[in-house]
Structure formats: structure tokens, C-alpha cells
Amino acid sequence: MLTDNFGRKFYYLRLSITDVCNFSCNYCLPDGYQCDQPRDFLSLPEIKRIAKGFAQLGTEKIRVTGGEPSLRKDLPDIISACKETKGIKQVAITTNGYKLPEHLPSWLDAGIDAINISIDSLDPRQFHSITGHDKLPHILKGIDMALASGQPTVKVNTVLMREYNGYDIQTFLDWLKDTPITLRFIELMQTGDNKTFFDAQHVQGSRIRQNLILDGWLPAIRDRSSGPAQEFYHPDYAGRIGLIMPYSKDFCSTCNRLRVSSHGKLHLCLFTEEGLSLKDHIQHDDIEPLKQHIIEMMGDKKATHFLHEKLTGATTNLAMLGG
Ligand code: SAM
Ligand code: SF4
Numbered sequence: 001m002l003t004d005n006f007g008r009k010f011y012y013l014r015l016s017i018t019d020v021c022n023f024s025c026n027y028c029l030p031d032g033y034q035c036d037q038p039r040d041f042l043s044l045p046e047i048k049r050i051a052k053g054f055a056q057l058g059t060e061k062i063r064v065t066g067g068e069p070s071l072r073k074d075l076p077d078i079i080s081a082c083k084e085t086k087g088i089k090q091v092a093i094t095t096n097g098y099k100l101p102e103h104l105p106s107w108l109d110a111g112i113d114a115i116n117i118s119i120d121s122l123d124p125r126q127f128h129s130i131t132g133h134d135k136l137p138h139i140l141k142g143i144d145m146a147l148a149s150g151q152p153t154v155k156v157n158t159v160l161m162r163e164y165n166g167y168d169i170q171t172f173l174d175w176l177k178d179t180p181i182t183l184r185f186i187e188l189m190q191t192g193d194n195k196t197f198f199d200a201q202h203v204q205g206s207r208i209r210q211n212l213i214l215d216g217w218l219p220a221i222r223d224r225s226s227g228p229a230q231e232f233y234h235p236d237y238a239g240r241i242g243l244i245m246p247y248s249k250d251f252c253s254t255c256n257r258l259r260v261s262s263h264g265k266l267h268l269c270l271f272t273e274e275g276l277s278l279k280d281h282i283q284h285d286d287i288e289p290l291k292q293h294i295i296e297m298m299g300d301k302k303a304t305h306f307l308h309e310k311l312t313g314a315t316t317n318l319a320m321l322g323g
Pocket of ligand 2: 022024025067128318
């Protein structure tokens, strides 16, 4: 089992398969994707070896992310490959869902267990002003289809921003009354590129947490490969609410995840100074050296990120690593 110097165990791998994104979310890629590195993203054989290596070290869950992972034509093959890896119990994806109705059947065939879709506003005009795209109704249609299929767990990610949704979560609550999804409010994180935006828009999730508790929402129990959200349920609501509060005290103490970038670098934290290349060790089918290399690097994992000190490491935006 992969363990660090602080006794944390790592059951969960976030695997980025591309940096490219077709959206231009104001907090992430406000000027759209800029191609400033070769697009030598992980190949399917490399992905299979990474999945196998991590699974043999105790990883149970793989989340495929990006950039926008659904821009890769071989995404269904990537999902199947992760799913077929011995030891992997859950394969999930994080997507902007721009073609969710079209893509869903092939993801379901590939065996996807969970789909997280990013929706920062339920107002189509505001959605457009955040992402640069008019896709909200289409994405919502895809969510209905995913729910109707009865197969994957469906979650929605909503980044909290003062002027967009920070003070009005009622529309989201109304939606959750009858919609059996988990909606996770994510506190905006500062990255290398978004300092001014962050200073203007960051709001804390703790205020929402207090209001939820006052309104009768109850904390749900976490399992060992859960993401970082504190989840709440309410007897009058079909949906659940999650809060991801990276600036809260002790956020990092339950860290159970590692990240691999689409260029094959291991990131011990979302905000490390550098990724540690796995490339040399994923060129052949003998994965023992890869496993050894990963184990050796775990000693460098720090107890926390340094976001409170406004240190964002090498992470200029989250599209380069997948959030
Ligand atoms: N393109 C896909 C999507 O948007 O779902 C996957 C990649 S995106 C980087 C993963 C998640 O990170 C999304 O839910 C997005 O909203 C979130 N995210 C991006 N930048 C962020 C930031 N600065 N702070 C908090 N969350 C952020
Ligand atoms: Fe693209 Fe996702 Fe970043 Fe939006 S949050 S720009 S969809 S990578």
C-alpha cells in the first residue's frame, strides 16, 4: 500500500489524459487553451501500465480528467483499460460535458462508474459568461440521460465565485429537491494565472456549511477512496450537497490521492513545485521499476499545500493537471 511519511494512504489516482480544453472558464483558462508545450500526451499503452502499477500499490479508484478528457477520441478505450485493471474498483471521469448526450453510450459500454460534470451556474446566460459556451441545456439533457441509465453515480462540480453564485445557492438547492445527484461546491483556488480573479471572487464554503446545518442537512459518512468533499444529505431532498474547502483547517490531513499529468509526471500535490517524471518507466511492460520509483518518491510528499501563503507551485491553471 502506498503510504507517506504522515501515515496517509493513497487509494485514489487522478489521471490527466490531455491538457487541451475547448471551454474558457473565467477562473481556469480565461483566454482559452494555449498550446505552449508539445501535445505528447500519455498513450493508451502508457496509461495501462500506470493503471497497473498504481493498482498493484493499492490504488482502488481512478479518475480520468484533463483539460477536457472527452476531447480524446480513445477515451472509451482508456475507461475500459482502467476498468479492466485488476484491483481497480471504480473508474470515474470529470468533464465539462459539452457532448455528454453523444458520448454517454460509449462511456457506459466501457463501464464508467461515476461521472462528475462541471456546472457553475444553472442560468444559461451566466453559464455562457463563465465558460464562453452555450451548452447548459445540452449538458443538463446529458445528466438526465445518465440518471435514466441507472449506471453511473452522477455528481456536479460548482466552483464558488462571489459575483456569480457565491451568494445565491437557492437555484441549486431547488434543483436538488428532485434530482438525485450530489452537487459539490468547490472553493475557488488560487493558481499561478488567476491571482486577480481569485482575490475578487474567492468565497469560503464554511458559510454555506453553517446554513446547511441550520436548515437540517446532515453529514454523510466518507469511505476510504472518497474525494475531498464533506457531504450532506437532507430527508426532503433527492440530491446531496458536498463542500470542498481546500483553505479549511486540516483539509490535507485526509489526503488520499495522487495525480499523474497528461505528460506522465507524478504530482504529489495539486500545488507542487514540479512533477516527477514516470516516462522512462512506462515504456515497457515490466512495471516493477515503475512501482519502485513511485514508492521512493512518496517520501517527498509534504504534509499540506501552501495555498494559505499564496504559494501555488508550478500550477498555472488546473486544466494542466485536472483539478
Ligand atoms: N474540463 C473538465 C471539467 O471542467 O470538469 C475537467 C478538468 S477541470 C480542471 C476539473 C475541475 O477543476 C472542474 O470541476 C473545475 O471547475 C475545477 N477547477 C478548475 N480551476 C479551478 C480553480 N481555480 N479552483 C477551483 N476549482 C477549479
Ligand atoms: Fe476547461 Fe474544465 Fe478548465 Fe473549464 S474548468 S476551462 S472546462 S479544464
